[in-house]
Amino acid sequence: MTQHVDAAYQARLDARSGKLSGPTANLAPGHVQANLAILPRALAADFLHFCQRNPKPCPLLAMSEPGDPALPELGRDIDIRTDLPRYRVWRDGELVAEPTDVRDVWRDDLVSFLIGCSFSFEEAMLQDGLPVRHIEQGRNVPMYRTNIQTHRAGVFGGSLVVSMRPLKAADAIRAVQVTSRFPAVHGAPVHLGDPAQIGIADIDTPDYGDAVEIREGEIPVFWACGVTPQSVVAAVRPEFCITHAPGHMLVTDLLNSRMAVL
Amino acid sequence: MTQHVDAAYQARLDARSGKLSGPTANLAPGHVQANLAILPRALAADFLHFCQRNPKPCPLLAMSEPGDPALPELGRDIDIRTDLPRYRVWRDGELVAEPTDVRDVWRDDLVSFLIGCSFSFEEAMLQDGLPVRHIEQGRNVPMYRTNIQTHRAGVFGGSLVVSMRPLKAADAIRAVQVTSRFPAVHGAPVHLGDPAQIGIADIDTPDYGDAVEIREGEIPVFWACGVTPQSVVAAVRPEFCITHAPGHMLVTDLLNSRMAVL
Numbered sequence: 416m417t418q419h420v421d422a423a424y425q426a427r428l429d430a431r432s433g434k435l436s437g438p439t440a441n442l443a444p445g446h447v448q449a450n451l452a453i454l455p456r457a458l459a460a461d462f463l464h465f466c467q468r469n470p471k472p473c474p475l476l477a478m479s480e481p482g483d484p485a486l487p488e489l490g491r492d493i494d495i496r497t498d499l500p501r502y503r504v505w506r507d508g509e510l511v512a513e514p515t516d517v518r519d520v521w522r523d524d525l526v527s528f529l530i531g532c533s534f535s536f537e538e539a540m541l542q543d544g545l546p547v548r549h550i551e552q553g554r555n556v557p558m559y560r561t562n563i564q565t566h567r568a569g570v571f572g573g574s575l576v577v578s579m580r581p582l583k584a585a586d587a588i589r590a591v592q593v594t595s596r597f598p599a600v601h602g603a604p605v606h607l608g609d610p611a612q613i614g615i616a617d618i619d620t621p622d623y624g625d626a627v628e629i630r631e632g633e634i635p636v637f638w639a640c641g642v643t644p645q646s647v648v649a650a651v652r653p654e655f656c657i658t659h660a661p662g663h664m665l666v667t668d669l670l671n672s673r674m675a676v677l
Numbered sequence: 678m679t680q681h682v683d684a685a686y687q688a689r690l691d692a693r694s695g696k697l698s699g700p701t702a703n704l705a706p707g708h709v710q711a712n713l714a715i716l717p718r719a720l721a722a723d724f725l726h727f728c729q730r731n732p733k734p735c736p737l738l739a740m741s742e743p744g745d746p747a748l749p750e751l752g753r754d755i756d757i758r759t760d761l762p763r764y765r766v767w768r769d770g771e772l773v774a775e776p777t778d779v780r781d782v783w784r785d786d787l788v789s790f791l792i793g794c795s796f797s798f799e800e801a802m803l804q805d806g807l808p809v810r811h812i813e814q815g816r817n818v819p820m821y822r823t824n825i826q827t828h829r830a831g832v833f834g835g836s837l838v839v840s841m842r843p844l845k846a847a848d849a850i851r852a853v854q855v856t857s858r859f860p861a862v863h864g865a866p867v868h869l870g871d872p873a874q875i876g877i878a879d880i881d882t883p884d885y886g887d888a889v890e891i892r893e894g895e896i897p898v899f900w901a902c903g904v905t906p907q908s909v910v911a912a913v914r915p916e917f918c919i920t921h922a923p924g925h926m927l928v929t930d931l932l933n934s935r936m937a938v939l
Binding site for chain 2: 584585587588591592595603604605606607608609612632634677
């Protein structure tokens, strides 16, 4: 008996088998991809509260049961220990490994948090005819630490990380409309225009990702970024934690179009 | 037998009796107010087409039958010849009178166009906690001719007029969301940031209305303005036409909240 395997499930199976170990951008178009943070149960309640208080950088798509590698809300047969192409393993805040599989370090007290990612709203922008410069230029999106503080929850807190896409003013207005429809994947921008107002000293030197060209007549538009939760987790230096490697996301069975509230 | 007279109808009755001859700002809160252009039938088809092609500056709420002073879609018992506090009468493009009643110049071939006005979306902004500077400062909204061309229809064409409200970036993003809900009253902004990009040489010298303060960290945000139709009509220099006097609008029975599409 055979079963239909669609592009999203295939991407997970390829990650599981080791056939896929690279970035997931452009895999399974139309499907939601997710950021991953895996924390010991002792930190999970605080982190869940942090996500609840900071939905723009941390739009939580799903949270697992402790020790359970399945995430039935996000797709069939998911094993979070194998189904991402590459992971980062952290001990006491130090990066100790970048494996393609975390079964050997799995623990019964680990809780997985899956957080919405900008790929979803970028797809909506492109479908609306809006330019996405880092995709045009074949680069990673530029990301910046800001002076905007997140709302603290327990041990978790710190500054908001934003991603930036340059747009003409009329396109920036349209991008607010288009991305407002997607609150589960960061939603509307948090700032536009002068980078210094949110504590960014040099727009050409992002803290993460790559710089992109800002053309004559364009303004930088800033969205809350899913790197924020990684940044706040890193600051806590938990005794153990696992995240996805940058750009190596969980490809889910959810459809981007179903993330739109309207 | 008595009939309930609400604030909107009362405003029209007061204009009709001559008791009200001043601006209508803040009268009958919650009710839609409308810009007026009255044109001879020979120009009406072109003007209707102009409105259809330029819905952002010319969101048409209602159009009368030729010669008929009633506008049943906009309110009960409306007589467009008497129910605005003050009019402007134009002959061959020259302003010839500013009466409080136009019954003496009425003609059987006149068609009335009622066009949405920014008061509606400003109310939504204020209810959302967003600042509206010209209201804070007790001034008229600053308006500017731009280098953005409207879409021509027959004899009507010319440049877009915009109104400007200064906002902090995060408030500008929120204002895009709030005003996008009101396409029938100008809707989302058409530009934000650098005034020179849309042909405005000096933000402190508006072409219509009053300058307002732009504070540290604020950007100018520009909406399509209902002065645009008056400006394009004036350019045509029709043999006869009537408009409202600036700020002296038709107060309708429609509710601002019912203008929201979502």
